[in-house]
Amino acid sequence: ETGVTQSPTHLIKTRGQQVTLRCSSQSGHNTVSWYQQALGQGPQFIFQYYREEENGRGNFPPRFSGLQFPNYSSELNVNALELDDSALYLCASSFSVDGSGGSQYFGPGTRLLVL
Amino acid sequence: QKEVEQDPGPLSVPEGAIVSLNCTYSNSAFQYFMWYRQYSRKGPELLMYTYSSGNKEDGRFTAQVDKSSKYISLFIRDSQPSDSATYLCAMALFSGGYNKLIFGAGTRLAVHP
Numbered sequence: 001e002t003g004v005t006q007s008p009t010h011l012i013k014t015r016g017q018q019v020t021l022r023c024s025s026q027s028g029h030n031t032v033s034w035y036q037q038a039l040g041q042g043p044q045f046i047f048q049y050y051r052e053e054e055n056g057r058g059n060f061p062p063r064f065s066g067l068q069f070p071n072y073s074s075e076l077n078v079n080a081l082e083l084d085d086s087a088l089y090l091c092a093s094s095f096s097v098d099g100s101g102g103s104q105y106f107g108p109g110t111r112l113l114v115l
Numbered sequence: 116q117k118e119v120e121q122d123p124g125p126l127s128v129p130e131g132a133i134v135s136l137n138c139t140y141s142n143s144a145f146q147y148f149m150w151y152r153q154y155s156r157k158g159p160e161l162l163m164y165t166y167s168s169g170n171k172e173d174g175r176f177t178a179q180v181d182k183s184s185k186y187i188s189l190f191i192r193d194s195q196p197s198d199s200a201t202y203l204c205a206m207a208l209f210s211g212g213y214n215k216l217i218f219g220a221g222t223r224l225a226v227h228p
Contacts, residue, residue, distance in 0.1 A: 004158075033215065042121075042203055042218030043159070056213025090158055092216075098209045103149050104216060106158040 002027050004093050004107035012113045013081050021076045021110045023091030031097045032074040033104060034066060037088040049074055050097045078112075086114045118142050121204055121219025130228050134191040138204035138219045141185065145217075147207035148180050150189045153221065154200045162202075163189065194226045 005024045013019050025032050031050045035043035045058035049068035063079040072093070078085060088111050092104035121138045128134055136150075147166045151159035163178035165171045171178045179188040191198055201221040207214055 006158075031214070035216075040123075040220070042119075042205075042220050043216070045215040045217070048213045048215065050213070056211060056215060058215065088156075094214070097212070098214055103147065103161055103164040103205075103207070104214075105161060106151070108158045111156070 004091055004105055006089075006091050006107040006110050008110060009108070010111045010113075012115065014115050015081055015083060017081050017114075018077065018079045019081060019112060021078075021089050021091075021112075023074045023076070023093075023107060025072045025074070025091075025093030026105050029093035029095050029105070030072050031094045032068055032072065033092045033094070034074070034076045035090040035092065035106075036060075037090055037109070039087075043090055046076070048097075055097065081114045083114050086112060088112075116141060118217050119204065119206055119219045122222055123220050125223040125225060127225045127227065128194055130194060130196060130226055132194050132226070134189075134194050134198070134224060134226075136189040136191075136202050136204070136222050136224070138187050139185055140187075140206055142206070142208065142217075143182075143185065144210070145206035145208055148178070148187050149205040149207070149216070150176075150178055150187075151203040151205060151218075152198075152200045153203055159203055194224075196226050196228055199225050 033048040034046040037043040047057040088109045150163040177190040204219040
């Protein structure tokens, strides 16, 4: 069974640029969620994708957007990068959208630094 | 007030000690309760997942949930240096057609030989 994978592992961008992060969900999982983890903090929910549509969003502006593909993999796009976007971005997949099938399993994350 | 409160530590214990980690929460609608372990610069790793009040044991780990007090705990028996990590409690809420996890800030644990 393959776990959640993310790419790239590290990324350095400058303020105002755009970035795309990628995630492959664990085998058999149809729901993907994205989280942002600032240094010394717990992860914060960005949004969730199910059946290729965004079905829930946390307190993040529209410049954070995403996609889910038919094979359940996903992308997170961030436009107009700001210094505060520097963080570890985590992708998590789960077996069911309501959580009844078990918890969310996380990938290793992409560390983004905005200069 | 944060929905999930967790003491950030750090907590330093000798090898072999029993470790107790705790979180409190304010939202009685939370349905599932989890503990994740996160090593430095890595993604969170699921340790325990439960949905009812009571105890759940897995090897050296015991998760305890008290819904009436809105309090969850993780106990680690016979702690090892390899247990040194940040421990995150998380609560799951399924509402509006999606399921999100709300995390505590994490407790840093150091187990010294």
